[in-house]
Amino acid sequence: MAGWGEDMVFSSLTFLFVFFPVFFALYFLVKGNRARNIILIFASLLFYAWGEPVYILLMLISSLNDYFFSRLIDRVRTDQPVLAKVYLVLSILVNLGLLGFFKYADFVIITLNAVLNLKLTLLELPLPIGISFYTFQTMSYTIDVYREKVAVQTRFSTLLAYVVMFPQLIAGPIVRYATVEHELSNRQPTIQNIADGLRRFIKGLGKKVIIANQVAILADAIFEMSGSQWSWSYAFFGIIAFLLQIYYDFSGYSDMAIGMGKMMGFNFLENFDAPYRSQSITEFWRRWHISLGTWFKDYVYIPLGGSRVSTLRVIFNLAVVWFLTGLWHGASWNYVLFGMHFFIVLVFEKFYGSKLLEKCPRIVRHGYVISVLIIGFTYFRIEETSKILPFLSVLLSFKQGTGTLIPPLLAYTLPYVLLAVIGLFPVPKQLKTALQRLDWVNDVALIGVFLISTLFLVSRSFNTFIYFRF
């Protein structure tokens, strides 16, 4: 069925050895940013259409929607501010409508069926890949035009290049137009940027393919157990493995996106800043998926009044933001629980907890953060809400279960888990200084990371003819 295909992802042989070199060869061969933007657009549309040949239209609709409305806003804002606002609202409604329909329609239907005892039929629409990212991007552009933070882009191709550029199209970071406004028309790839970007890309590839994918094997094996099979130790290992998996996976993708952007001459903002070193949950959310957090702060929290209102209103604003943040991650109640869990903790920290934390030793603060994350990301990981409470009760009551993990699975994934944990710690200063003097060591290591990543990617396609089942 059209639209159900496998997306082209950065961590695939086709992308790394065909798309990536062909794109960059063409990109660097042409002269001028207009030509580069055209190459970027066509490559990005091909990248997206590889897995979503039909839903590419949605992305184009979203882009056209914001292109036209932003121009209308710019035309009327001085003389007809109310009409400008109307255009803004319409633009947002179109984007939210697309997002709401394709991502949340069945969620609403399931909830109505459960609450009101209805028997509405599910639409079962496939989720257009990246829709949560590009709708948020296009909305931010139009809002920033309305707020006069950025100049309206009159050339559709330039705006389209911003929306569809493949490095951040399907998994972020959510790039603000202001970040790349100048670079869209005025960038010049340099040897240093290309090299640094490539280094960053390889680092991200290694994080994703070597660490995240292997740690995921352990996490998945534990979370596939259920009920009586879970024991305390498995539950603890499972959620720790998942915390490592999601960090290395997501930050790895962000590194790849930022790296490719840099190669092209774009400077995307950082999306992760050593989040597991945080000493409070407030700090954690300033270091984790930064582009999403700042998006909700700038476009939801602050317009609602932010912190400059009454205590009750602040709590309400936070509740709205975290309800939406949870829901943004997925159309399912476990994600809402994820969001609301952090809402409760952040309210606690805002009004009471931060003063208490300041008095605690550092190790207690880190322990507190990890404990909160363990519970919060349990909601994230377990989509079936009926399984969440049993898992948490096992985790928090040190219960023993009947399940057994295949010991060899633990044995061969443990080195990756250890590597993942070591990677969270800062590099000691002396070692950092020594490495800076021997920069070739870093580059040789990165070449090694690339080759090992290739090893893992080739192995994913391993397919012994399983005739021996019969």
Added chain:
Amino acid sequence: MKHSLFILIMALIIAGMGVVTVMEVGTPRVLVLENHRSTQAIPWTWSSWMETTFQTRLEEAMADHFPGRDAWLTSFYTLNTTFTDAMRFLVPPKVYGKVIIEAYSDLNRVTINGEAFLIPAPVTMSPSVKKQIQSNMDVLNTMADTLGVNTSLYIVSANRDTSLIYQSFDLDAFTSVIDETLKIPYTVFTVDSHEEFLKTYYRTDHHWTQYGADQGYRQLVEFAFQEDPLPVSQSRCFDGIFFYGSYSRQVAGAINVDGDPVCWYGYDYQPIQISVNGNVVENYGGVQSYVNQAPELKVKYFDHYSRLYTGANAVVEIISGFENKPKVLLIGNSFTAPIRFPLSYHTSHFYYFSADYLNDTMSDFNLAQFVRDHQIDQVILMIQLGQIRQYTYGQELKRLMD
């Protein structure tokens, strides 16, 4: 390292591998390690693009043609087994008398009297397994009732299905379920000593050796025909040729286990006619066609088992010339390959096919009609113990009856 040098090195690696892959992607090849042909890309059309079949096939083709694919795969599995060995304190070997079991994630390396085998983990009984076995036995009962001829079941224990290796394995747990449900006669092939085990199964493959197959043939003849089996009239082992089978391929050769010598048994009997997939053949189960495939025979991971016995998937008809013997249909799988020829001696007409092969190639086939048309007197179903718990087994048999 200078930025330009780093870029150059990476560009050479990426572009070099990419160019080779793209150039090779149109060339069909046999992936010996994985025992199948490489995927071929399909032509671009609007519909193949919109359905993403073009993209999927192209990605698979590129992966299959990636330069040095086998070396990459072997390196990956070697890395995994090295990590497992390094963490052996977490997974210490289990020792049960003559048997030492070293666990890896995909397979176990089992040493018996100093000889190493690759063997998967044992199958254990559970409520869901019991339910599936009962369901499959019901399918067999229905089949027997529908066919209205003498129908029996021959179950072959594979190398994992024995308490000689896995103390936790309990054959009685399976046979008791079969006894409760199955209404047709059955028997189970097992080995009863470690010495027999060493001769019966290949070290790196799921099949039985020629010796094991001969033992199975003897037991089946006694069970199904109440006759003396044919004696082995020739025995030939091939110098310098070693069989690395399915289990070795499954781990890309990363777990160190020696290959097996390849041996063939001949049985002295000349049928009147042999047909394979409707074509009359001069030779079946004969060794010459195998030998004619040299020098491929010395290629590691060459599929000796299938090639020695003229293919696992085929519709075989053998007319023995013994008119007073029954007409027999054997429905089985690749385990039947070494014994089809000698089994035909005990029949006037011998037919063989595997259920899934027939369902895939002849969608309008009906087993009851086939039995009537060919006046079959006896149907023998032959499977491994592991298959009786598989959902697909019952489904394939049902499709044969539809």
